[in-house]
Amino acid sequence: MPEKLLEKLFNDSAQSLEEKVTQEKLCCGRNVKVIDGSTVSMPDTQENQKEYPQHSSQKEGCGFPIAKIGVIFSLVTGAAVALCIDVMNTHDIKLARRLYSFLKPNDVLLGDRAFCAYADMFAITKLGCDAVFRKHQSRTTT
Known part of the structure; x- marks a missing residue:
């Protein structure tokens, strides 16, 4: 499937679910969104190896490309409402900053x-x- 089609289906389904959320389903009248980051392995293609190189601890030719993803989920619907993808060594906070516009x-x-x-x-x-x-954990509380 073309990436653009997947992106459209992703956005349309999330939007459709969000439109069905009623006020009584919200937490104190607020829509709670959950943000997190993870990694996913990808098919071992030349294009993916170039765009999302495998981990440096893997011997060349013996691993799969790995991508880092950042996602915002709706706590009410469980649907992912925003997604971004980058190379594996990207920190979660960097991905998050690209997702704030979906709030x-x-x-x-x-x-x-x-x-x-x-x-x-x-x-x-x-x-x-x-x-x-x-x-x-590095922050102190008095």
Whole structure:
């Protein structure tokens, strides 16, 4: 399937589900979105090897290309509402910054400690949203 067709189907299905969400399904009247990052292995093609090189610990020709993905899910519908793909060594926060544009005012973004950066919390609040992230282990609390 062509990537553009997959992207259109992805966006259309997520949009259709989001439109069906009623006020009583929301958490205190707020739409909660969950953000996370992961890796996926890809078919071993020349194009994929070039675009998404395999991990450096793998012997050349003995591994699959690996891509890093960032996703925002709707807590209400369970649908992925936003997705971005990059090379494997991309940090989750870098992917997240490409996904913030999919948030709508009054959304609450929920994520793990990888997303707990003051600059990002500020950027999210500037969009009219709130963020709930676990405190990063390097931050001290008094």
